[in-house]
Amino acid sequence: MSAAGIGALGLLTMLCTAAHQLIVRRDPRRMRSGTLLLLAALLLLALVLALLGRPAPTALLLALWGLSMTGALVLGATVVIGSLVISPRDARPRGRVLSGLGGLALLASPVLVPALAGVGGPVGLVLAGIVGVLAMHLGIAFLIFLGAALPYLRHRPRLGGGGIIVLGSTLHAGRIPPLLRGRLERAAAERERLLALGVDPLLVPSGGKGDEDTPHEAEAMAAHLIDVLGVPADRVRTEIAARTTEENLVLSHRLLDEAGQAGTYLVVTSGYHAFRAALIARELGFGDEVVGGPTGLRHLPTAMLREFVLLLGRRLPWVLAALPVTVAAAVLLVRML
Incomplete structure (x- = not known):
């Protein structure tokens, strides 16, 4: 050549x-x-x-x-x-x-x-x-x-906003499974990071899908944040209507805005889901950054395939x-x- x-x-x-x-x-x-x-x-x-x-x-x-x-x-x-x-x-x-x-x-x-x-x-x-x-x-x-x-x-978040949105996932017999526990622990860690910067954010666990025998995802998440991870109850707001990632983001933004927060927020999910959640946030016009909690190796192949297929559809x-x-x-x- x-x-x-x-x-x-x-x-x-x-x-x-x-x-x-x-x-x-x-x-x-x-x-x-x-x-x-x-x-x-x-x-x-x-x-x-x-x-x-x-x-x-x-x-x-x-x-x-x-x-x-x-x-x-x-x-x-x-x-x-x-x-x-x-x-x-x-x-x-x-x-x-x-x-x-x-x-x-x-x-x-x-x-x-x-x-x-x-x-x-x-x-x-x-x-x-x-x-x-x-x-x-x-x-x-x-x-x-x-x-x-x-x-x-x-990617490391550059934001220090006044809200942290935690995306829900399926409960196991009404209990927090390891995947969701990882999201909540990452949210608590991000709260500590923001506290060190002088910001005391509101945490919004988001997720519905409850019934008479099973609590809403957000309710179980809020209880874990308060009782296990030590987040003050007055800094937690539950969003119990969302059934999709889009609804998680839109309804949680609305709740935070009504609580007097403003600007962009930090979104916490699982690592495999972080990019698609960030892509959806961008399509909705939100400036949010998304961080991910750990995903067990056993669940990673199917989780990545699911994300790939859903992104192909989009x-x-x-x-x-x-x-x-x-x-x-x-x-x-x-x-x-």
């Missing part, structure tokens, strides 16, 4: 990296941060291949294939592990088997696509193209998701709009093979 082409790849890599850093510093609550990180990685890998003597188009296609298959393998492994460790009460056997088979198909895709293309003939090429497109598209989407969500876990028009690009890349790769 010519020196000019190598220089262009290097410049584009630096530009994507700089744009990624700029977006993360200004507002990390964006999916485009993951897109730019993936583009930077793609261009960097293509640059390495170009330095090894590959022509620019071939280097870009091979880099795209390598990254997308990496994403497909990681997604496939996550699906398989999740289907094995998920509790039987959370998923039916048929669903576990089907998801496990889907994960195995993704794990086999890097070998399956070249094998189908090698069969020859229109049928082999068409099957290779279909499998390749699905694996590539899902793999790229999963890498974008990870590239946006995982760095957000390292970005479905973009996912579909990018599909022709993946199709074109897959066709070129099949021809190259």
Whole structure:
């Protein structure tokens, strides 16, 4: 490859990296941060291949294939592990088997696509193209998701607002499960941080879904904050109507605003859910920052998959709009093979 082409790849890599850093510093609550990180990685890998003597188009296609298959393998492994460790009460056997088979198909895709293309003939090429497109598209989407969500876990809140919103989750027989306990402990720790800064925030545990035999999530959370974690009762306000993350944020904001607080607030949830909650807060027009409590390793694969699927749904028009690009890349790769 010519020196000019190598220089262009290097410049584009630096530009994507700089744009990624700029977006993360200004507002990390964006999916485009993951897109730019993936583009930077793609261009960097293509640059390495170009330095090894590959022509620019071939280097870009091979880099795209390598990254997308990496994403497909990681997604496939996550699906398989999740289907094995998920509790039987959370998923039916048929669903576990089907998801496990889907994960195995993704794990086999890097070998399956070249094998189908090698069969020859229109049928082999068409099957290779279909499998390749699905694996590539899902793999790229999963890498974008990870590239946006995982760095957000390292984000440290810069806010010192007068309110902390704690998002609820399902109670177990009316009791606080470990996942929700982690959120409450993180909220209490953030309260101590703000107290050290001279701010005494109101804590708003948010969550409904109660019935005659089970308390509202927020009521159980408030009792834990007061009785176990030592938060003064007059600094806790319960929000018992919310049933979704959007309602958690909107109704808790309303409650805090009515209590005389103002500005942006801190939102506490589980680590796996932090990025999507931050994305939703941004879409609602709130300047909130979100921090996450710990998630048990057993629950992490299925939790991350759930977040990935829900975010795909929120970005479905973009996912579909990018599909022709993946199709074109897959066709070129099949021809190259």
